[in-house]
Amino acid sequence: MKKKLFKPFAWLTCITILTSSCSGEEPTTPQTQNLINTEIPFSSMNMDENGQLKMKFAESLANALVANQDLRRLVKEEALKKFDKDYDVMYQLVKNKSITPIDYNGKSNGKIDKSILIKSSQATTFRNAILPFFKNEAELIEIEQKLPLLTIFVPELPLGYFSAETWDVNDENQVPEVAFRLNTSNDIPVIGKDGNKYVIEAELTPGFPIIVIKENERLRVKQNKNRTNKNTKLANVDFENFEFIDENFDPNASNPNPPIVNNSSIDERLIDAYNFWNNNDGWQRDYIYHGLTTTNTTGPLTRNYAEHITSFRLAGDPKVAFNYISINSSPGDPDPQQVSDYRINRSSGWTDGDFEFNVYCYFGSKSNDTGEAKIKTFGLKPDDLFSMSYSSYTTGTWFWRKTFIRTEIVATKQIDFLDPKYNLKLQLEVWDLSKYGADWQFKFEEYDTTVKQNIGESQSTKITANVNGELSGTLFEILKVGLKWGVTKEVTKTNTYNMEFTTTSNPLGSSIVSFYDNAINKNPTTGVFISRTYSTGRVEFSIMPTRVQW
Incomplete structure (x- = not known):
């Protein structure tokens, strides 16, 4: 009897020790305990419509990245292009790009039927790879229409934990989790590759493969273009529908008059x-x-x-x-x-x-x-x-x-x-x-x-009276007559903007x-x-x- 009682007790003791030793948590003070070890329930996150749409997209993308190796390859390659000078992949610009079908031989995570994962793995475009994980195509169309600037961002994490440069898309251990940004919180909800949902507290940075769903901050929809084509089933857009908000985000922008500086930067x-x-x-x-x-x-x-x-x-x-x-x-x-x-x-x-x-x-x-x-x-x-x-x-x-x-x-x-x-x-x-x-x-x-x-x-601004346009011979010149304000006093003028x-x-x-x-x-x-x-x-x-x- 003692022998039979010892085994369960021994196993319980070992599990307790292993669980404690494997947790790897550092000693905490009451202050740091409140800051880093309080789990935020995913269900407690307040999401507006924007957040709800991002969550649906993140869930589908997380599953598709598990099922489709070539989709991972596409996301990595597009991120490395840095089309807006950051590791951004704008969904509307890549959704119809081709991927190579590769048979999915993995297991179901218990939340998604394996047949759906296999269907995604046989897709030939980005869009078709994520589509099987929506309830219907109307859900994806709604996201495409309401979030035209939807973007997948591959972060460059500190200490070399993960980046677009180091991402090995063939390594199943580097299938990334999918986070998404909210307008209502600085905490970051995440869809795990195992289907579990959790929240990363705002002040923490993950040290594992992860990508982020957000809206692009460097482009905007052209004002003379409709966000979507209302007469077709899909939101068919291309780069002509968008524009950079500033030339500093366009890697192909020309600079006809760059500043000319000497070694000291002072002319x-x-x-x-x-x-x-x-x-x-x-x-x-x-x-x-x-x-x-x-x-x-x-x-x-x-x-x-x-x-x-x-x-x-x-x-x-x-x-x-x-x-x-x-x-x-x-x-x-x-x-x-x-x-x-x-x-x-x-x-x-x-x-x-x-x-x-x-x-x-x-x-x-x-x-x-x-x-x-x-x-x-x-x-x-x-x-x-x-x-x-x-x-x-x-x-x-x-x-x-x-x-x-x-x-x-x-x-x-x-x-x-x-x-x-x-x-x-x-x-x-x-x-x-x-x-x-x-x-x-x-x-x-x-x-x-x-x-x-x-x-x-x-x-309000001061206006000078001694600078005016004048005809000098055959040339029209802007002449300043007199040092400083000239012989007249400056005038303060209020402009509206x-x-x-x-x-x-x-x-x-x-x-x-x-x-x-x-x-x-x-x-x-x-x-x-x-x-x-x-x-x-x-x-x-x-x-x-x-x-x-x-």
């Missing part, structure tokens, strides 16, 4: 302007744009130079800055720094890929009440913006183990946009005072969707740049010339005239 004309006006009371841009000096007080506008955003850095505490731009926010949301719930004010940002930023540039107008404006957009990788360190840990039971990564934000980095490695063009305008105001406002935001709304606003702002964004503040500000300064310690830096409170940036032609 000699700017250095001459500093040296001349350093001990004189004048404006550097008077010399840069019109060649004005104390002895030459009238000069035509040169178009050899144009203003550029030349540097960018997130300001303040680096952890606060990272958390702030990593969350999804909407108009009226509280400031994340004032919210105590970690699931609102913290996010690892791994589902974003590159961060996208908008710069709203208000130039004013001398002759019209409606001001001239431009929006410049650019993307930067997290490790472009921050110095980061990582640590990983494994959690779960013997039967369900996952590795997650904690990200530690160490410092912010300054981006030099004149460095060709970034391949970004942030050229603005020639500062023509006969057309624009003397004060330009710059408003920054990190944005998460391309959905926009029109907002009217007003901005009707700007399109993204509805889900993180505002990063604004700052004024004036024609009469120094373009460059000289470090008194090192003697090195540097561009002037401005601050919005959340962003530090530089604006500088840069040569665009000879």
Whole structure:
């Protein structure tokens, strides 16, 4: 009897020890216990219609990736193309691409009948590979019509855990889980390859193969195109139905007038302007744009130079800055720094890929009440913006183990946009005072969707009276007569703007740049010339005239 009783007890003891030792969970304090070890029930996730549609797509794609090896190959290859300079695969552009049928010899996970998996494995297009997992084709058509920018993103996870570059599509152990982004939460719901559903807390990064369903933030539907063809059964669209929101996301965009810089990134004309006006009371841009000096007080506008955003850095505490731009926010949301719930004010940002930023540039107008404006957009990788360190840990039971990564934000980095490695063009305008105001406002935001709304606003700027167009012989020239404001005082004018702002964004503040500000300064310690830096409170940036032609 003792022998019979010992076996069950021994097995129970062994299982308990193995389960405990295999969990791999690190010791936690009450604070970290609340942050990383509290499982969020999938059923508790609040999803709007957008989230529900993404979930249906994610479920179907997760199953199709298990069943269809060549579908995995297609997703990897399309991600590596970086058609929008990120590892994005836009569904509408690849859904009809061909794949090779390969017999599925695996097992059912108990949630999907094996016959459906086999049917998917015999598909010849992306769309036909995911179609068997929908209740009917109408479900997929609804997604195609309501989410035209639906995108599959292959993240580049820290510590080399997974990326499009390293993904071995032939390895069954690298069949990825499928996460999807929500507008209603920063926590990330996931459809496992085994059919199980779970949630990754916002501040954690997965350390296993995973892809993300989101909406593309770098393209938009052309306004003169219908989102869908209402007269056909399928939403037949191609690249002609979309456009990049900025040339900085188009790898094939031409740059006819790239900035021309020397090794120090400071043009000699700017250095001459500093040296001349350093001990004189004048404006550097008077010399840069019109060649004005104390002895030459009238000069035509040169178009050899144009203003550029030349540097960018997130300001303040680096952890606060990272958390702030990593969350999804909407108009009226509280400031994340004032919210105590970690699931609102913290996010690892791994589902974003590159961060996208908008710069709203208000130039004013001398002759019209409606001001001239431009929006410049650019993307930067997290490790472009921050110095980061990582640590990983494994959690779960013997039967369900996952590795997650904690990200530690160490410092912010300054981006030099004149460095060709970034391949970004942030050229603005020639500062023509006969057309624009003397004060330009710059408003920054990190944005998460391309959905926009029109907002009217007003901005004031100073207007010069001594810059006008004149006929000089047979040439029409823009002449500036007199240094600074000339013999007359400046006039303050209010311009109105009707700007399109993204509805889900993180505002990063604004700052004024004036024609009469120094373009460059000289470090008194090192003697090195540097561009002037401005601050919005959340962003530090530089604006500088840069040569665009000879």
